[in-house]
Amino acid sequence: MADSSGEFVRSPNHFADRITSDGSSRWPVEPGRYRLVVSLACPWAHRAVIVRGLLGLEQAISLAVVDPIQDERSWRFTLDEDGRDPVLGIGFLSEAYLKADPGYTGGVSVPAVVDVPSGKLVSNDYPQITLDLSTQWREYHRPGAPDLYPEPLRAEIDAVVEPIFRYVNNGVYRCGFATSQQRYEQAYEGLFAELDRLSERLAGQRYLVGDSITEADIRLFTTLVRFDAVYHGHFKCNRHKLSEMPVLWAYARDLYQTEGFGETVDFDHIKRHYYQVHRSINPTGIVPLGPDPRAWLTPHDREVLS
Structure with a gap:
């Protein structure tokens, strides 16, 4: 949205928890536990798709792709059968946001990392998500994976x-x-x-x-x-x-x-x-x-x- 001067101002990332390998956060690195939700239209989400693939993390972190067309409830899973994500069981990404914070009224953005067991959003902090894929998930990188953040x-x-x-x-x-x-x-x-x-x-x-x-x-x-x-x-x-x-x-x-x-x-x-x-x-x-x-x-x- 634009401020009073006409300058576009990007909203901050409200959910900035990290998934870490050293126990420093409440979200541990655990293959199969998290789902990466992206839009193929979004440049911020596209980064995470590329990094996940280059590092060979496809088996460790599952991928959900939302419809490129949003409605008033933002990103939706209408590309999936019955309009619901087959793993998370939700029709709109906003449902994961509200499970993490029932009082949340801000925007809904991708990429989003969701904890599958609880259905809660972990992070929409797109710059940190890709860095953590490179540094915290190293144990699960494919053999010969590039070091994208040496x-x-x-x-x-x-x-x-x-x-x-x-x-x-x-x-x-x-x-x-x-x-x-x-x-x-x-x-x-x-x-x-x-x-x-x-x-x-x-x-x-x-x-x-x-x-x-x-x-x-x-x-x-x-x-x-x-x-x-x-x-x-x-x-x-x-x-x-x-x-x-x-x-x-x-x-x-x-x-x-x-x-x-x-x-x-x-x-x-x-x-x-x-x-x-x-x-x-x-x-x-x-x-x-x-x-x-x-x-x-x-x-x-x-x-x-x-």
Whole structure:
């Protein structure tokens, strides 16, 4: 929602409990106990889908996918038989929120980690969820799983992702949901200034930090993969399309063509959610047919930077 100045303000994550391996929280790491609820349309949830798959945690943490179209009760399980999640037995994600806090009246967001035995929401703290999958669930990673948050690089990763969140991940929303020209222009300038900085950084190196994929790349990818399909037109982020920014376009295609990335992208869910749910921006609800997703499979030639 926008404040009195017209600036989009993202709501804080109300549920920030952590699942830990050392007994420091009330939620222990336990395979089969938790269910990750996501929307394939949502960039914040998309991060968790990618990390779960790259680390091989599919058997340890089950996955639920909600309908990309919300109603007044927010995310719903209408893709499942009888409109109920087969594991949690609920029709709306809000039911897990209310089991955790019966007096809760805030928004319902994904990703959400739910405790299956109690049906209670554990966390909707999307930045911490993926970090904990990398660090707390290490015992259950597949053999040879990548280290997406290596200790020697954590300070650099944290420093790189902070402006990515501020100006890119959240910046596109600050453009799209601004209600004043001034706030929109400020967000627009910040977004493209950061994309220019990232282009310079990636011109000579394949990944954002170090010589392999890290949490930083995943956080940037989920915004970039939605850029031309949604943010360029729908959110008025239209200085350039991603496909007109050579370095970032090649970088994004490189990740898309990496196992664990492209197969998690659902452009149908992405476009239907943004264009049909955000009626204040797109009153007709018409979903554009383009762009052609086959462009994501064209050669990127970034292997030479490895």
